[in-house]
Amino acid sequence: MAGRGSSVSANDGPPRPGPRPLPLYLTTAATTWLSSYASSAAWKQGSLDWKPGSKEAASSLRDQLAALEAARAAAEADPGAGASPGTSFEQAMDEEVRRRFGRFLDGIEVYRSHPYRRPADHPPVCWKEGATLLLDYGAVPEAASGPGGGLPVLVVPSLVNRGYVLDLTPQRSLMRGLAAAGFRPFLVEWGFPGEAERRFTLTDYVAGRLEGALEAVLTITGRRPPVLGYCMGGLLALALVQRRPRDTAGLALLATPWDFAADAPPVAAALPLAEPWLTAMIEAAGWLPTDLIQTLFFSLDPMLVIRKFLRFSELDPGGPEAAEFVALEDWLNDGVPLAAPVAREALFDWYGRNTPAEGEWRVAGRAITPERIDAPALVMIPARDRIVPPASARDLARRLPNAIQADVALGHIGMVVGSSAPKRAWSTLIDWLNDIPETASA
Known part of the structure; x- marks a missing residue:
C-alpha cells in the first residue's frame, strides 16, 4: 500500500x-x-x-x-x-x-x-453508533492549531455516497483544507446500513445519529460548531440546526437542494409514475440498491x-x-444503498411531492422551515451543477433570513474535489467560517 x-x-x-x-x-x-x-x-x-x-x-x-x-x-x-x-x-x-x-x-x-488504491491514513474515529462514525480531522498532520484548537466544524455528507469525497486524496481534500486553515473539522461517515439502519427514517438519522454526533463534538471541544452539509447532507444539516439552535454556531450548505420542482430533470417528473413498481422493488429488497441509485444519476446525462x-x-x-x-x-x-423508509421519503416525498418547498417535510413531527433559522448561513451554489439545479438551491438561500449566497463557477462534485476548488470554493467557505462570531462556547 x-x-x-x-x-x-x-x-x-x-x-x-x-x-x-x-x-x-x-x-x-x-x-x-x-x-x-x-x-x-x-x-x-x-x-x-x-x-x-x-x-x-x-x-x-x-x-x-x-x-x-x-x-x-x-x-x-x-x-x-x-x-x-x-x-x-x-x-x-x-x-x-x-x-x-x-x-x-x-x-x-x-x-x-489501475494500480491506484486509496491511502489508508484515515483520521481517528472519535464517536460511533451503529454503522455511523465521526472522524476527527483535527488529528491529521495538516491541522494548523493541533487537536483541541480551532473552531470545530461538523460536516454532514449525503446518505447515498460515502463521505470521503470530502477527503478524496491528500491533495483533493476539503477536510484537510479546513484543518490546514486552523479549524477542527469532524466528518460524519454514515457507513453501510446494517440491520438497525435498514429500518431508519430521516428522523432517525437527524434526531438520532446527527444529534449524537453533535453531542460528541460539544463534549470533545466544548464549543458550538457550525454545521456544513453537502448535497443531501445539507438538508440533514438544516434540520439539525433548526432542532438545536443553541448548540450550533452557523450553517453552511454546499450544493443543497430545496425546491425540487425548480428546473427539475425529466427523471424527477417520471417518479410519480414509477412509484408503484419502485416501491415494490424497495420493499422486496429492504432498501434502494446502489445500482438503482446509480441508474437514476446516470439518467441525468446518459x-x-x-x-x-x-x-x-x-x-x-x-x-x-x-x-x-x-x-x-x-x-x-x-455508493451505499438507502434504507427503505429513507428511499421513500427522498424519492416520493422530496422529488415526487416537493415536500421541503411546500413546507411539508417533517422531522420528528416538526416541519423543517428555513425561515425560522436565525443562525448565520452560507449557501454555496455551483453554477454547472447537473445533480442539484441551481434554481433549487437558490430557493433555500432566499428563505434563510441570515444567508449569504455564493455562486461558484464549478460543478456539483468539482466544487469539493476539482483542481480549482480551493481557490473558487473552499476559500469562500473558509472566509465565512472565520467571520462566525466568537460566541461559540457550549
Whole structure:
C-alpha cells in the first residue's frame, strides 16, 4: 500500500467490478454507436426531411455523400486515371464505430486494472453508533492549531455516497483544507446500513445519529460548531440546526437542494409514475440498491459515462491525472444503498411531492422551515451543477433570513474535489467560517 501522498500503489487485488452498473454502460455505448447504421440509412433516403430543423442539413449531407460515392465509383471504373477509389461511407462509418467502441472498452479495462488504491491514513474515529462514525480531522498532520484548537466544524455528507469525497486524496481534500486553515473539522461517515439502519427514517438519522454526533463534538471541544452539509447532507444539516439552535454556531450548505420542482430533470417528473413498481422493488429488497441509485444519476446525462471513459483512454495510465480519475471513479462506485423508509421519503416525498418547498417535510413531527433559522448561513451554489439545479438551491438561500449566497463557477462534485476548488470554493467557505462570531462556547 502506498504511503500518504502517493497516487499509485501496487495492484495486489482483483480487478475492480465497476464502473457500476457496468451492463447499463456497455449497452448505452453499443446502442449509441450502432444506431449510426440506422441513421445513415435515414439520411440517404431523405427520412429526416420531415423535421424542419434538420431538413437543410439532411439535404446537404445527402448531396455530399452522393458526390463522394460518385467520385469513388468513377475511380473504380477508370483505374488508369490514377485516382484512388477510397473508402466507402459505410466502410468508414464501420471503422469509426469499431474504433470508438474499442477506445471505450480500453478505458474501462484500464480503470478496472489501475494500480491506484486509496491511502489508508484515515483520521481517528472519535464517536460511533451503529454503522455511523465521526472522524476527527483535527488529528491529521495538516491541522494548523493541533487537536483541541480551532473552531470545530461538523460536516454532514449525503446518505447515498460515502463521505470521503470530502477527503478524496491528500491533495483533493476539503477536510484537510479546513484543518490546514486552523479549524477542527469532524466528518460524519454514515457507513453501510446494517440491520438497525435498514429500518431508519430521516428522523432517525437527524434526531438520532446527527444529534449524537453533535453531542460528541460539544463534549470533545466544548464549543458550538457550525454545521456544513453537502448535497443531501445539507438538508440533514438544516434540520439539525433548526432542532438545536443553541448548540450550533452557523450553517453552511454546499450544493443543497430545496425546491425540487425548480428546473427539475425529466427523471424527477417520471417518479410519480414509477412509484408503484419502485416501491415494490424497495420493499422486496429492504432498501434502494446502489445500482438503482446509480441508474437514476446516470439518467441525468446518459452520455457522460461514454465521454469520460473515451477521454480516460487517452490519458497516461501512470500519470497523476489518471490516478485522480480513478480515485473519483472509485468513490462513485462505492455508493451505499438507502434504507427503505429513507428511499421513500427522498424519492416520493422530496422529488415526487416537493415536500421541503411546500413546507411539508417533517422531522420528528416538526416541519423543517428555513425561515425560522436565525443562525448565520452560507449557501454555496455551483453554477454547472447537473445533480442539484441551481434554481433549487437558490430557493433555500432566499428563505434563510441570515444567508449569504455564493455562486461558484464549478460543478456539483468539482466544487469539493476539482483542481480549482480551493481557490473558487473552499476559500469562500473558509472566509465565512472565520467571520462566525466568537460566541461559540457550549
